[in-house]
Amino acid sequence: MTSKNKNDHIEPEKENNSVKDEAAQKENIEATESTQTPNESSAAPAEPKQEEAPVFEEKQGKRGVKLGTVAIILSLIFGGGLTFYMQQKNAQYQAQIDALQKQLSQTQTSIEQDLSATKQAAIAQATEITHRAETVLEQQQKSIESLQLAIADVKGRRPNDWLLAEADYLVKLAGRKLFLEHDAVSATKLMESADQRIAALNDPSLVPLRKAMANDITKLKSIPLIDREGLVLRLTSLQQQVDQLPLANALLPKAQQVEQRKVSEDIYDWQDNLMTSLKDFSENFITFRTRDGNVIPLLSPQQHFYLKENIKAKIETAIKAVYVEQQEIYSTALTTADKWSSTFFNQDANSVIEFNKTLESLSKQNIHVDYPVKLETQQQLSDVIRDRLRREVTTLITEEK
Numbered sequence: 001m002t003s004k005n006k007n008d009h010i011e012p013e014k015e016n017n018s019v020k021d022e023a024a025q026k027e028n029i030e031a032t033e034s035t036q037t038p039n040e041s042s043a044a045p046a047e048p049k050q051e052e053a054p055v056f057e058e059k060q061g062k063r064g065v066k067l068g069t070v071a072i073i074l075s076l077i078f079g080g081g082l083t084f085y086m087q088q089k090n091a092q093y094q095a096q097i098d099a100l101q102k103q104l105s106q107t108q109t110s111i112e113q114d115l116s117a118t119k120q121a122a123i124a125q126a127t128e129i130t131h132r133a134e135t136v137l138e139q140q141q142k143s144i145e146s147l148q149l150a151i152a153d154v155k156g157r158r159p160n161d162w163l164l165a166e167a168d169y170l171v172k173l174a175g176r177k178l179f180l181e182h183d184a185v186s187a188t189k190l191m192e193s194a195d196q197r198i199a200a201l202n203d204p205s206l207v208p209l210r211k212a213m214a215n216d217i218t219k220l221k222s223i224p225l226i227d228r229e230g231l232v233l234r235l236t237s238l239q240q241q242v243d244q245l246p247l248a249n250a251l252l253p254k255a256q257q258v259e260q261r262k263v264s265e266d267i268y269d270w271q272d273n274l275m276t277s278l279k280d281f282s283e284n285f286i287t288f289r290t291r292d293g294n295v296i297p298l299l300s301p302q303q304h305f306y307l308k309e310n311i312k313a314k315i316e317t318a319i320k321a322v323y324v325e326q327q328e329i330y331s332t333a334l335t336t337a338d339k340w341s342s343t344f345f346n347q348d349a350n351s352v353i354e355f356n357k358t359l360e361s362l363s364k365q366n367i368h369v370d371y372p373v374k375l376e377t378q379q380q381l382s383d384v385i386r387d388r389l390r391r392e393v394t395t396l397i398t399e400e401k
Helices: 001-033 038-042 048-156 161-179 184-201 204-221 228-244 268-285 301-324 327-344 350-363 375-400
Strands: none
Touching: 161 184, 161 375, 184 204, 204 375, 228 301, 228 350, 301 327, 327 350
8 A cells, every 4th residue: 555655655656756857848949049049940959858758757756666666675574564563463362362261261160169168068067067056956865865864763663673673783883893993702602682672572573684693692602712812922021131141152053962871890801991990080080071063152241232122122023923813923933932042141140041932832822712703693683683674664655545
């Protein structure tokens, strides 16, 4: 568009210039004709003047072509720059569109995630509320049932049912005494008291229960009784006696027994009799005895202290084993203490001899007891109470209907 306008503007200018040049040439010709002579006018100087007009016009045409070419080039440059500018703008707009689409996708994903999380949280909260409501309803139902049972128990209770409940309590207490504390004496007394409560009911239907109770009492009485307190006191006294035990001197191997030779009555053995008499006479002054074996040296004061503390520790281990009834640990600890005492203490001292005897006798003491696995009375008594209560509740409900 611009190039055509420029060419249209240039062509009128070219026409005006050509008209002006023709007018100027006419004036020049007229001026020369007036000044020249007739002879000169006949000589054809006008031919060169007639040739100058096309040259000028040719120059003007080339100039117009150049201007047109420049205009075309400028228009092409302008059009290319405009195209490049439009392409850059399009690329920039496209990048912005892509960024907006990506942001829109991220926003949509985030919204979906938030909706999913909110949905899950709402479902979890609703589930929790439902479970809580179910738990509350279940608790209320149990409370109602317990209240109904209590009301039925109060309305249908017999005058002597408290004896049955007391017997059940005594049997459960006897089981705890037996299995937790290993107190067979107290468990036996409690079972006998429970049997007296059952006997006071004077109910023939409870004869199987009393039979099971008699079996349990017999088993409890057959359990061997161990004087744990007395055994622990004896071990404690031995433990306190360790510090007063004398330490043995260097332990020498046993001397060989020397056969005592006697003087014979045969006169032919006079040489042997003479040597025997001389030897007996010399032993009244100096005696030599030889012993074969290793000599154990004396213990240092520090080792003596550690020895006594170790013996005390073994006795303490035996005391703990008495309470938990671990026979193997008890016997091993006392046997080890007896062995150390026999090796490192003075065996000629009366205190050491008595100490070793006591340890040996106590190590043979039996502290393990086999208790019954369970009491037959407890389950049977619970069944009796449950059956009676169920029968009373059923009767009460039937009466209310």
